Amino acid sequence: MNTATITPATGRSASEEAALPPVRWLPSLSVAGVLAALLLAVSGRHGYHLDELYTRAASRHLDWGQIDQPPLVSLVARIETALFGDGLTAFRLVPALLIGVTVVLAGLIARxxxxxxxxxxxxxxxxAASGLALHTGHILGTNNFDVLVWVAVCWLALRLARTQDHRLWLVIGVVVGFGLHAKYLLGLLLLSIAVGMLVSGPRRALFSPYLFAGAGIALVIASPVLVWQATHGWPQFEMADALSTALSELSRISFLPMQILMIGLFLSPVWIAGLVALLRRGEWRPYRFIAIAYLFMVVLLLVIGGQAAYAAALQFVLLSVGCVVVAGWARTTVRRVLTGVAIAANLLTSAVLMLPVLPIQTYADNVLLQQLAIVQFDQAGWPELTAQAAAVYRSLPAEDQARAVFYGNHYGQAGALDKYGPAYGLPPAYSGHNSYADFGRPADDKTVVITIGVDRAQFSRLFAECRPAGKFDLSLPVSDLGQEFMVCRRPREPWSQIWPKLRWIGFQCPYTAQAVTATSKEGCV
Structure with a gap:
């Protein structure tokens, strides 16, 4: 007689549940700890990323939403700064911890x-050796939470497919609800998983009442940020349109290289093996929806011109699955050595590209690194920009200094002056870029504006006088190199009337200081 008991919630026997391999908690937590320690060890090098400068400023203007992102990251920045001080390492503590949790989930997915x-x-x-983990764990931004949530949702979906416990939709709903407080892109993952399940199963899971209950939970938890978007005219759609305008052609051209770069050259065979195995192995048919979801997302991103990085979290899941394939393949000493060499080589190359492990000038002097390690230059030059802006300010007569403010064309410039300007005794900095425009505008008695990188023709229409005051000069190939400083005097209208004309929603191209909005005719060049 078969004495195995059946659990009513899962439809699976207790012995079948117990047959899963045990979790290796201590080794997994040790790997996560070592990764977090490595990330924190280099966190103070180079400098703030331009998006982090924006987030730092946004942390002092908390709301239920921003034009380009939900509020969670800014809230975390506010808490980190309050607890640990206004320093770069403290700012990057949470990213290191979150990616540690994410790599532990990778082991659970393999299980x-x-x-x-x-x-x-x-x-x-x-x-832990993937480019995605190193990049995401280094910089505070929406990706810290987004990658963790995507991987967690995939793990729960795989567990649901294995156990047929549809109550897991409720847990997924909670995770999704909180995840929408960090990034709206999560909807793309949910759509892809739905398509994957429709194509390959488990289809019954899509018609479970628990799915609709989970969706309700997600909407309730996310309702504050969704209501904020609705009451502000859904600016996220305009932002998405601007991103598509800026990057669609570039994204399609670079799609395949970015698919390799995000995980890493030497580990790409592993995640590809996971993709192929999910499509071919009969025993893995219940999990095949993950492979279909990835393929669907790739096609969708190519059609709409979306960034290849949007699929990186699914590649991360495929990497975990691929490690099960590799573990079965690496049964000889030679194969184990090859596997270890591949991981070490991937860690080394990804660290050089994603982390500030080399002097910044080394990246600038190497032609290949200049092209592949662009993220390094987005973390450089901000103190120098502030110092040169301060020199322009000090060149003004005392009466002009008393009536002066700064205006940065994009939020990185304004955020840099906000961070480093107090050391020079500089007046406040403003910008009309995205939600920085909501952080405040100059008072009407501020009739002198030192601008950085703005359209001279536009400001000449808004002010009675605009004179060039030099250009930003640096030995590094940062995107703002050569941007013009101007001193503009005597606004033609009060700031309350000027400010709406300066607001813009859009994206700063990663290679130049070119600004792209939803109405731009050209993208990044």
Whole structure:
């Protein structure tokens, strides 16, 4: 007689549940701890990323939303600064911790598809050595929470497919609801998973009442940020349109290289092996929807001109699955050595590209690194920009200094002056870019404006006098290199009337200081 008991919630026997390989908690947590320590060790090098300068300023103007992102990251920045001080390492503590949790989830994903303890450890180590983990764990931004939420949703969806416990939709609803407080892109993952389940199953899960209950939970939790968007005219759609305008052609051209770069050259065979195995292995048919979801997302991103990085979290999941394949393949000493060399090589190359492990001038002097490690230059030059802006300010007569403010064309410039300007005794900095425009505008008695990188023709129409005051000069190939300083005097209208004309929603091209809005005719060049 079969004495195995059946659990009513899952439809699976208790012995079947117990047959899953045990979790290797200590090794997985150790890998996560080492990764977090590495990230924190280099967190203070180079400088703030331009998006972090924006987030730092936004943390002092909290609301239920921003034009270009939900409020969670700014709230975290506010808490970090309050607890640990206004420093770069403190600012990047949460990203290091969150990516540590994410790599632990990589091991759990490997276990969910049947990976033994060796496969789980391999998945954790490979995840920690990926370019996605190093980049996401280094810079505070929406991706910190987004990647964690995407991976968590995929893990829960895989578990749901294995156990047939549809109550997991409720848990997924909670995760999604909180995830929408960090980034709206999560909807793309949900759509892709739905398509994957429709194509390959488990289709019954899509018609479960728990799914609709989970969706209701997600909407309730996310309602504050959704209401903010609705009451502000859904600016996220305008922002998405601007991103598409700016990057569609570039995204399609660079799509395949970015798919390799986000995980890393030497680990790409592993995540590809996971993709192929999900499509071919009969025993993995219940999990095939993950592979379909990834393929659907790739096609969708190519059609709409979306960034290849949007699919990176699904690649991360495929990497975990691929480690189960590799663990079964690496049964000889030679194959184990090859696997170890691939992980070490991926860690080294990804660290050089994604982390500030080399002097910034080394990146500038190497032609290849200049092209591949652009993120390094987005973390450089901000103190120098502020110093040169301060020199322009000090060149003004005392009466002009008393009536002066700064205006940065994009939020990185204004955020840099907000961070480094007090050391020079500089007046406030403003910008009309995205939600920085909501952080305040100059008072009407401020009739002298030192601008950075603005359209001279536009400001000449708004002010009686605008004179050039030099250009930003630096030995590094930062995107703002050569941007013009101007001193504009005597506004033709009060600031309350000027400010709406300066507001713009859009995207700063990563290679130049070119600003792109939804109405732009050209994208990034």
């Amino acid at each position: 969910e598809v049947g990976g033994n303890q060796r496969a789980q450890l391999l998945a954790t180590v490979a995840a």
